[in-house]
Every structure is written in C-alpha cells, then in structure tokens.
Amino acid sequence: MGYCFTNTEDGDLHVKTHREALQKRLGLDALVFMEQVHGDRIEIITRSSSAPRCDAMLSTLPNVGLVVMAADCIPIVLWDSTHNLIGVVHAGRTGTALHVGQKSVLQMMEHFGVNVENIHIAMGPSIGVCCYEVGKEVTQGLEQCLHVKNERYFLDLKKANEDDFLALGIPQANINISSVCTCCGSGYFSYRREKITGRFGGVIWQ
Numbered sequence: 001m002g003y004c005f006t007n008t009e010d011g012d013l014h015v016k017t018h019r020e021a022l023q024k025r026l027g028l029d030a031l032v033f034m035e036q037v038h039g040d041r042i043e044i045i046t047r048s049s050s051a052p053r054c055d056a057m058l059s060t061l062p063n064v065g066l067v068v069m070a071a072d073c074i075p076i077v078l079w080d081s082t083h084n085l086i087g088v089v090h091a092g093r094t095g096t097a098l099h100v101g102q103k104s105v106l107q108m109m110e111h112f113g114v115n116v117e118n119i120h121i122a123m124g125p126s127i128g129v130c131c132y133e134v135g136k137e138v139t140q141g142l143e144q145c146l147h148v149k150n151e152r153y154f155l156d157l158k159k160a161n162e163d164d165f166l167a168l169g170i171p172q173a174n175i176n177i178s179s180v181c182t183c184c185g186s187g188y189f190s191y192r193r194e195k196i197t198g199r200f201g202g203v204i205w206q
C-alpha cells in the first residue's frame, strides 16, 4: 500500500500521456480517475469502473490506483490496512459543506465493517485559511471553519475536514495534514492564483 501527492501537468493535449506515464511509474494495472462534480457521491470501485461521476471512491482491488485531482481543494486519501481498503476524497468548499469526507469514512465503517481506530487519513496540499477569502454568502454550513478578519471572511477547509474525522472517533495521530498552502506556497498549482492551471493528483494504491 502506498500513496503520493504529485504534480500531473494536466495540459489539454497531454492528459492521456501523462496519466499513462504516472500509471507506469507506479507500476499499477490501472488508475481510476473521477469526474469530480463538487458533490457527496461515493463510488465503490470494481474492475469495470471508469471515471465515475463522484467525489469519493473506495476500493479493495489490488494494484489499482485511485486518483483525486485538485488545485486548492483538498485531495484526501484514506486507508484501512486490516481490510485492504483504500479511498480518495475531493473536498472543496461545497464538498466540505456536504461532509463528503465524513460520509466516506461512514461508508468504510458501515459497508466494509472497518474499525474507526484503524482508519488513516492524509490530506494533501490545498488552499490555506491564509488565502481562502470568500464571500459571506457562500459560508453557510461552514460556520465552524470561518475566520473573520476586518469584515473579510476566510475559510479553513483543512480544519473543517479534520473536525469531521475527529467527530467520528478517528485518532488524531492517524490524521496527517499537509501544512502547504497551494495559493501562497511556491511550486504548487492554484486555481485561485492562476485560474488556468494544472492539477495535483493524490494517488493511493495497494
């Protein structure tokens, strides 16, 4: 089992080539990408799954990598080694308000019988509260991660997702959060900063 957060240079003409190169580099039989729609739909991946329209995937398949793409949103990978279960979650503002990460963990527990203490989580580089200024009108459901400074509103998405996981009883020690802000950190893709940009891939496999 392994995971990584990697730049994918997601240029229009070269997406397929880059994805194939990534699969080859990781030595996997397949990579499954999502058609991400900022929702809370979770798909359980089978051999035949290809680019499901969802924002979270779970799988017990060996040698098949699950991929979440992000540029500011949080790419989350999850795993439970006792059940050979892996997952990815795409958590932006909307997905976080819908608790897509928390729902994915609940699915791991309810569908696969995973013990919450065996679940591990890694959150990749994403936009930090330092840079994620939003209009007040989009903060509904996210009040717990809202910071107000001089009548400006900033969201702490990492904290919101962490709180959702802790609320389920996942041990703090099992949650690893990248401190990188994709917007003000150098060398990262940021939708907020660049508008037209590449993406990070968060990949997990076993």
Ligand SMILES: [Zn+2]
Residues within 6 Å of the ligand: 127, 128, 129, 130, 131, 132, 181, 182, 183, 184, 185
């Ligand atoms: Zn920042």
